[in-house]
Amino acid sequence: MSEVIVVTSGKGGVGKTTTCANVGTGLAKLGKKVLLIDTDIGLRNLDVVMGLENRIVYNLVDVAEGKCRAKQAMIKDKRHPGLCLLPSAQTRDKSAVKPEQMVKLIEQLKNQFDYIILDCPAGIEQGFKNAIAGANRALVVTTPEVSAIRDADRIIGLLEANCFEKIDLVINRLRYDLVKRGDMMSSADVVDILSIPLIGIVPDDESVVISTNQGEPVVGNSTMAGEAYRNICHRVIGEEVPFIEFEKGFSFWTKVTGIFRKN
Amino acid sequence: MKLHRFFQKKSSGNIARDRLKILLISDRVNCSPEMMNMIKNDIAGVISRYMKIDEESMEVQITKKNNKGAARKSPFLYVNIPILDLSSAPHNKI
Numbered sequence: 487m488s489e490v491i492v493v494t495s496g497k498g499g500v501g502k503t504t505t506c507a508n509v510g511t512g513l514a515k516l517g518k519k520v521l522l523i524d525t526d527i528g529l530r531n532l533d534v535v536m537g538l539e540n541r542i543v544y545n546l547v548d549v550a551e552g553k554c555r556a557k558q559a560m561i562k563d564k565r566h567p568g569l570c571l572l573p574s575a576q577t578r579d580k581s582a583v584k585p586e587q588m589v590k591l592i593e594q595l596k597n598q599f600d601y602i603i604l605d606c607p608a609g610i611e612q613g614f615k616n617a618i619a620g621a622n623r624a625l626v627v628t629t630p631e632v633s634a635i636r637d638a639d640r641i642i643g644l645l646e647a648n649c650f651e652k653i654d655l656v657i658n659r660l661r662y663d664l665v666k667r668g669d670m671m672s673s674a675d676v677v678d679i680l681s682i683p684l685i686g687i688v689p690d691d692e693s694v695v696i697s698t699n700q701g702e703p704v705v706g707n708s709t710m711a712g713e714a715y716r717n718i719c720h721r722v723i724g725e726e727v728p729f730i731e732f733e734k735g736f737s738f739w740t741k742v743t744g745i746f747r748k749n
Numbered sequence: 750m751k752l753h754r755f756f757q758k759k760s761s762g763n764i765a766r767d768r769l770k771i772l773l774i775s776d777r778v779n780c781s782p783e784m785m786n787m788i789k790n791d792i793a794g795v796i797s798r799y800m801k802i803d804e805e806s807m808e809v810q811i812t813k814k815n816n817k818g819a820a821r822k823s824p825f826l827y828v829n830i831p832i833l834d835l836s837s838a839p840h841n842k843i
Contacts, residue, residue: 632765632772639773668760675766679773 490602492621496637498608500629501658506605507535512705512719514569518600523572525617526607530574537701547575550587580612585619592620623652629659630671654685661690686718803831
């Protein structure tokens with residue numbers, strides 16, 4: 487049975503698109519058939535994070551308006567068999583698609599994929615409504631900052647009001663050194679405040695920046711973020727994976743990089 | 750503010766957590782700071798009829814607490830009113 491997962495956060499810039507790209511790629515690496523849909527109409531980014539920006543012909547709005555078939559708009563990622571991207575339109579706005587059209591589109595594509603992952607725009611307006619319309623499961627992305635957590639809480643309330651079956655939390659950009667010093671909320675604090683199940687902690691890692699620059703998701707690499715995203719993918723498909731303690735490794739690496747910075 | 754000085758001894762992570770806990774509960778029950786102020790003023794008005802209180806340092810918060818018998822935490826109104834003088838209530842003098 488296919489699952490439709492929306493990746494959302496409320497606040498912008500917390501890592502929805504990065505999470506989408508990595509979870510989608512990671513699931514494809516686990517042998518699943520995955521479709522990524524970028525619902526951020528007017529501000530499309532998932533294509534560039536995935537490194538597929540040069541292959542766009544048609545987009546989500548074209549499909550919704552019936553200008554092309556869904557199959558024509560979907561871009562197959564050649565690096566990962568089973569992974570497809572349905573890009574968003576760059577020159578339109580959020581009102582170009584209605585929630586009913588999204589539901590219809592997802593219903594139509596559901597039987598071809600194991601997972602459909604929707605990249606939700608920031609905010610709680612039309613774009614958010616479009617993104618959640620066809621989904622039955624959500625990954626809420628937050629960073630351990632007051633503004634992101636407050637927005638995540640609002641989003642969780644809205645998802646609960648829309649009868650979502652499963653809402654899981656991804657804590658992004660956690661800095662273990664700051665947590666240790668007491669200057670950042672710990673993952674336990676964030677889970678306690680938001681009170682939804684935790685599905686993954688992604689440490690603040692420069693490898694994410696590097697991989698985004700290159701257009702190749704970090705998932706599965708032997709970096710901290712790569713491993714964290716791989717574990718999230720295993721948990722998404724229902725496997726139990728222990729949470730890795732990056733604390734030791736991280737403080738070691740900060741020490742090493744610290745030495746170089748001083749020189 | 751006393752409260753502020755008290756919190757400054759804490760790490761900034763704990764400050765963030767405690768601020769969020771209070772903020773989110775009022776967000777969730779859709780209770781604006783103005784409404785909290787109105788509740789505060791009304792309570793102060795009623796209590797002042799019986800005793801002299803320090804309205805400046807009075808605290809009104811909605812927090813979450815485990816209720817007896819309930820599995821989930823439920824919100825409750827927490828009011829902290831410092832009493833300046835118990836005997837000097839205006840109506841006692843009359």
